[in-house]
Amino acid sequence: MSPPPSLASGSPTPPSGAFDVALLDLDGVVYVGPDAVPGVPDALASARAAGMRLGFVTNNAARTPDEVAGHLTALGVPAGAGDVITSSQAAATVVADLLGAGAAVLPVGGAGVAAALTAAGLRVVARAEDGPVAVVQGYGREVGWAQLAEAVVAVRNGARHVATNTDATIPSPRGPLPGNGAMVGVVSAITGQAPLVTGKPDPAMHAECVRRTGARRPLVVGDRLDTDIEGARRAGAASLLVLTGVTDPAILLEAPPQHRPDLLSADAGSLLVPHPAVDRVAGGLRCGAWTARPAEAEGTWLLSADASTTDPGDGLDGLRALCVAHWERHPDDGARARVLAADPVAAAALAEWGLGPAATGSEQ
Numbered sequence: 001m002s003p004p005p006s007l008a009s010g011s012p013t014p015p016s017g018a019f020d021v022a023l024l025d026l027d028g029v030v031y032v033g034p035d036a037v038p039g040v041p042d043a044l045a046s047a048r049a050a051g052m053r054l055g056f057v058t059n060n061a062a063r064t065p066d067e068v069a070g071h072l073t074a075l076g077v078p079a080g081a082g083d084v085i086t087s088s089q090a091a092a093t094v095v096a097d098l099l100g101a102g103a104a105v106l107p108v109g110g111a112g113v114a115a116a117l118t119a120a121g122l123r124v125v126a127r128a129e130d131g132p133v134a135v136v137q138g139y140g141r142e143v144g145w146a147q148l149a150e151a152v153v154a155v156r157n158g159a160r161h162v163a164t165n166t167d168a169t170i171p172s173p174r175g176p177l178p179g180n181g182a183m184v185g186v187v188s189a190i191t192g193q194a195p196l197v198t199g200k201p202d203p204a205m206h207a208e209c210v211r212r213t214g215a216r217r218p219l220v221v222g223d224r225l226d227t228d229i230e231g232a233r234r235a236g237a238a239s240l241l242v243l244t245g246v247t248d249p250a251i252l253l254e255a256p257p258q259h260r261p262d263l264l265s266a267d268a269g270s271l272l273v274p275h276p277a278v279d280r281v282a283g284g285l286r287c288g289a290w291t292a293r294p295a296e297a298e299g300t301w302l303l304s305a306d307a308s309t310t311d312p313g314d315g316l317d318g319l320r321a322l323c324v325a326h327w328e329r330h331p332d333d334g335a336r337a338r339v340l341a342a343d344p345v346a347a348a349a350l351a352e353w354g355l356g357p358a359a360t361g362s363e364q
């Protein structure tokens with residue numbers, strides 16, 4: 001068996017061959033809003049053809065596994081309900097274990113929340129006066145004042161507040177929009193009670209997906225550091241971060257250790273290609289044509305692109321070199337990174353990644 005991947009070692013064989021199961025996050029990975037990320041359905045079909053199995057693990061609680069599977073199938077990623085794990089299911093399992101089958105529970109969120117509670121043998125109630133012993137809150141576009149007020153009253157009356165997830169945002173073609181975490185925050189700000197969170201990064205969903213698929217070498221593929229990547233680490237799985245969702249390069253570079261992915265790519269199409277290693281060279285770290293070196297100014301990196309190298313890579317080799325260099329320097333905590341460009345190519349990349357001003361001059 002090959003050693004576990006890391007951003008430094010890359011993946012010499014394509015992940016579709018190096019791992020047996022991909023545990024895919026959905027929003028920001030397979031689709032953004034209603035539409036597939038371009039190229040990803042075809043890439044997933046090729047990964048399956050190469051022998052990789054797929055499981056779908058979503059913190060979005062609004063829809064049932066059946067609805068999610070139908071959406072995936074319509075986008076060209078054939079899936080059955082059993083291939084999908086939602087955070088509503090995870091919350092329902094936790095609540096049934098905690099409070100017993102038949103317990104009265106008030107759902108807040110889309111249809112997927114109530115459906116999961118019923119499927120787990122819990123009794124769904126609509127009002128605080130019905131005496132719920134728990135409130136399970138998940139994402140739903142229809143959540144508004146009336147549902148939030150009901151939740152506040154129930155929690156104040158002693159019901160346990162359970163959140164399917166606390167993602168503050170969801171990705172959309174219009175940029176980040178309010179996620180379940182923002183709505184959970186409304187309830188907890190009034191009740192003063194911290195919710196019990198059952199979705200990612202809690203490892204239960206990834207562990208359940210590993211159990212169902214019998215994965216021996218799973219790879220979590222996600223777009224979010226504090227749920228997908230941290231959840232993978234807590235489940236003991238390798239992780240691949242894709243940049244088609246809510247994480248941008250500046251956020252990634254500053255990530256604390258538990259949020260650092262093992263692999264990085266523009267999108268999930270990278271399941272089909274090798275991932276480059278980051279090598280130590282004189283005075284710095286190099287990936288492909290790109291080198292990150294300590295600059296003269298304290299705590300600053302100098303990024304350069306070697307114009308004599310013709311292989312452009314996937315456009316992220318400079319970011320890989322920076323991440324490995326910066327994370328080595330900050331093994332225990334996330335830290336702000338200052339990066340200067342040594343040449344116009346590096347300057348353009350840094351501007352695109354949102355890493356500081358588009359410095360054009362050389363620092364050397």
Ligand SMILES: [Mg+2]
Nearest residue numbers: 025027028223
């Ligand atoms: Mg996502």
